[in-house]
Amino acid sequence: MSEKKLLRPTDSELAILNVLWKRGSSTVREVHQDLRPVSPIGYTTVLKLMQIMTEKGLVVRDESERAHVYTARLTEQKTQRQLVNDLLDRAFGGSATRLVMQALAGKRASASDLAEIRQLLDEMEATK
Amino acid sequence: MSEKKLLRPTDSELAILNVLWKRGSSTVREVHQDLRPVSPIGYTTVLKLMQIMTEKGLVVRDESERAHVYTARLTEQKTQRQLVNDLLDRAFGGSATRLVMQALAGKRASASDLAEIRQLLDEMEATK
DNA sequence: TTGACTCTACGAAGCGCTTCGTATTAACAT
DNA sequence: ATGTTAATACGAAGCGCTTCGTAGAGTCAA
Numbered sequence: 001m002s003e004k005k006l007l008r009p010t011d012s013e014l015a016i017l018n019v020l021w022k023r024g025s026s027t028v029r030e031v032h033q034d035l036r037p038v039s040p041i042g043y044t045t046v047l048k049l050m051q052i053m054t055e056k057g058l059v060v061r062d063e064s065e066r067a068h069v070y071t072a073r074l075t076e077q078k079t080q081r082q083l084v085n086d087l088l089d090r091a092f093g094g095s096a097t098r099l100v101m102q103a104l105a106g107k108r109a110s111a112s113d114l115a116e117i118r119q120l121l122d123e124m125e126a127t128k
Numbered sequence: 129m130s131e132k133k134l135l136r137p138t139d140s141e142l143a144i145l146n147v148l149w150k151r152g153s154s155t156v157r158e159v160h161q162d163l164r165p166v167s168p169i170g171y172t173t174v175l176k177l178m179q180i181m182t183e184k185g186l187v188v189r190d191e192s193e194r195a196h197v198y199t200a201r202l203t204e205q206k207t208q209r210q211l212v213n214d215l216l217d218r219a220f221g222g223s224a225t226r227l228v229m230q231a232l233a234g235k236r237a238s239a240s241d242l243a244e245i246r247q248l249l250d251e252m253e254a255t256k
Numbered sequence: 257t258t259g260a261c262t263c264t265a266c267g268a269a270g271c272g273c274t275t276c277g278t279a280t281t282a283a284c285a286t
Numbered sequence: 287a288t289g290t291t292a293a294t295a296c297g298a299a300g301c302g303c304t305t306c307g308t309a310g311a312g313t314c315a316a
Contacts, residue, residue, distance in 0.1 A: 084230045096231045097241040102212045103224045113225040
């Protein structure tokens with residue numbers, strides 16, 4: 001009963017999470033300064049978003065200092081996993097294989113990338 | 129200048145597109161009857177959604193008959209490609225490899241699936 | 257022609273996301 | 287104490303998505 005609903009970060013939320021994953025725990029100002037160059041956005045807008053993300057449980061907030069410090073609640077990997085599974089259900093009928101196909105098609109992955117994927121396949125077959 | 133913006137179908141729109149891909153060109157009633165068992169939804173709701181999808185260009189409408197016939201404008205594959213690319217940009221920093229990893233992790237794919245992916249990798253390396 | 261059905265069209269409510277302006281509170285220097 | 291700076295809190299507007307009720311128009315049979 002602890003997990004009520006699968007939370008899907010919106011685009012804006014994902015942009016903020018990306019900053020938190022890259023920088024680690026950060027204040028609103030730090031996130032804002034990271035985000036602003038990419039897309040102009042007001043300081044209070046970022047603040048509001050991060051407040052809402054706190055309510056949603058996407059981030060946790062340390063209020064011990066005057067400038068609150070925010071931390072992503074889930075790791076980047078866990079979030080990626082959720083997003084992939086979600087897309088899998090919505091648009092691929094649950095077929096991971098077809099999603100992999102689409103992900104690789106057109107994208108020329110480097111030789112080392114391909115090798116990495118091959119290794120993963122090997123491991124999956126080994127632990128069958 | 130023909131493609132203005134990358135269109136991302138919403139959940140509801142994707143549900144409708146899935147029906148159109150499965151059944152082929154369909155009327156609102158046909159889509160509604162396919163959708164209703166899964167999740168209860170009003171007829172006019174589906175109608176409205178499909179009207180909006182027409183405006184967006186997600187589907188095309190044949191009005192020659194009294195009951196309009198709708199067809200998905202993009203193939204399932206093209207749409208899947210777009211969605212994957214979008215997720216790639218938003219949450220994976222563009223790394224298809226990492227997305228593939230997350231898609232396969234935890235999902236035990238069948239042996240034939242794995243073989244299929246291996247073959248794709250082979251082809252990609254061949255056409256290097 | 258009237259009635260029963262079956263469509264589409266229209267409009268509006270409710271909610272969530274995004275945006276920001278304004279108010280308030282805290283910290284610090286003078 | 288007072289003014290400046292910097293932070294959070296609050297509220298509201300605008301837009302898109304989702305939902306549906308109601309109105310209006312087409313079709314067919316009696």
